[in-house]
Every structure is written in C-alpha cells, then in structure tokens.
Amino acid sequence: MTELRTPRLRLHPIDTAEGERIVGRRAGAGDDWAEDYPFDGDVLGVRGFLAATAAHGDRRPFGHYRITRAADGKAIGGIGFKGRPDNGRIEVGYGLAPSARGNGFAVEALAALLDLAGEHGLSRVVAETTNDNVASRRTLERAGFRLVGSNDGLYQYEVLLRASSGPTPTR
Template sequence: MTDLRTPRLRLHPIDTAEGDRIVGRRPAAGDTWADDFPFDGDVHGVRAFLNATAAHGDQRPFGHYRITRTADGKAIGGIGFKGQPDDGCAEVGYGLSPSARGHGYATEALAALLDVAAGHGLSRVVADTTADNVASQRTLERAGFRRVGTNGDLHRYEVPLDAPSRPTLPR
C-alpha cells in the first residue's frame, strides 16, 4: 500500500516492524522523528494496531498510519482505524506530538483517512473523545463530524461519508 499525501503531510501505513520501533521508542536508521515523537498516545494506538495484527493479520488499509510533516520529513504523530469496518462503519483515532499541535495537521490527516474509508465503500466513520478534550472535538468538527451522543465522559462523533458538507482537501 502506498503512502497517502495531503498538502502538508504524508501518511505512511506502518507494518509490525515499524510498530515495534514506535512502541519501543527506538528509531532505526532512516527514521526521522520529531523530538517528542512518539508520545504516550502514539504508543497506545500502535500497541492496539500490533495486537489487532497479531490476532487477525494485516490490517491495511484499515490499519495505523504514521503522520510525517513533509516540510521537514519528521514523524509527528499517528492516525488509524480502530479495527476493521463493521456494517459499513469504522472507528478512527489520532494523535499528534505536542510540538505539532495547533497547526491543523490532525484535521488534514483525518480528511485523508476519511477518503480511504469512502474509497473502500464505507458509509460512515465514528470517533470519540473525552469531554475535556476540546481540541480534539474541534478537530472532529472541522473534519465534518457531528456529536451524536455521550457515554459518561466520552463524546461520540460520526460523519456520513456521502455528506456534501464533509471537507475535502486539495491533492
């Protein structure tokens, strides 16, 4: 599978070897990481990807992607599907290293992942975030998601992939 490209980012579908390096926080020769990559959220997301891969085999295209900023070639975070689609729906999660936050990168990466989901026939994508994570809520809203409910401290969001209001990025 090839990398996904946006105007400012490259989303690289990771394999288990790269996943092991990220979880172990041990870059190999050729890995170019931001000083604060991976952060704890990256490790958590990649560990879930590795567990799913061990249990069910290759997850791509519904796996995990390393987010790399094209301006400097540094890995700044991750984004991915939390498992294989079910009944036309998939759940996503994402995170950026602290130094990369506040620049719209998460929204840009999320739009690219929504294109993958739509291109593989999914009808909707869901995500959740905690009530106190206002930045993540705004990211989801900028990517076209709408809050559809709450479950305790979690806010549940979804976006129909055929929605005319869903933002698309120039390629």
C-alpha cells in the first residue's frame, strides 16, 4: 500500500515491525524521528494497532499511519482507524508530538484519512476526545467534524462523507 500525501505531510501505513519499534521507542535503520517522537499518546495508539493486527490480521488501508513532515522527513505523530468499518462507519484517532502541534498538521492528516474513507465507500467517520482537550476539539471541527454528543467526560464527533468526495457539510 502506498503512503498518503498532503501538501506538507506523508502518511505512511505502518506494519507490525515498525509498530513494535514505535512502542519500544527504538528507531531502526531508516527511521527518522522528531526528538519528541514517539510520545505517550502515539505509543498508546500503536499498541491498539498491534493488538488489532494480532487479532484480525492486516487491516490496510484501515490501519495506522505514521505522520511524517515532508519538509524534513521527520516522523511527528500518528493517525489511524480504530477497528474495522461497520455499516459504512469507522472511528479515527490521531496525535502529534508536542513539537509539531499548533501548525495545522492534524487537520491536514485528518483530511487525507477522510478522503481515503470516502474512496472506500464509507459514509461516516467518528472520533472522540475528552471534554477538556480544547485543541483536539478544535482540530476535529476544522476538519469538518461536528459535535454529536457527550458521555462520561468524552465528546463524540462525526463527519458525514460522500463516497470519493470528502466531508459533507453537516450544519
């Protein structure tokens, strides 16, 4: 599977070997990581990817992607699908190393994943974040998600897709 590209990022689909290096925080030959990558949140996301891969096999393109800054080739975070598509719906999660935050990279990476989901016929992408994570809530909103509910301190967001055309306005 080829990586996804945006104007400033490359989203590389990771495999089990790379996932194990990320979780172990041990860069291998050819890995070029930002100084604060991987961070705790990314390790947690990749652990989920490894568990799902062990249980269900390779789920690409609905797996986990390493976010790499095109300008310098440094890995700065991760983004991926949680679980398998279900009735045209799938959940996403993402995170960036602290040094990469505040530059719009997460919105750009989310847009690439939304395009991919639409290209594969999905109609709805969901995400959740804690109610105190204002930056993540704003990121989701800038990427076209809308708040649809809350439960136990978590805010649930969704974006409706048209196949092969990205987010559908939901307001």
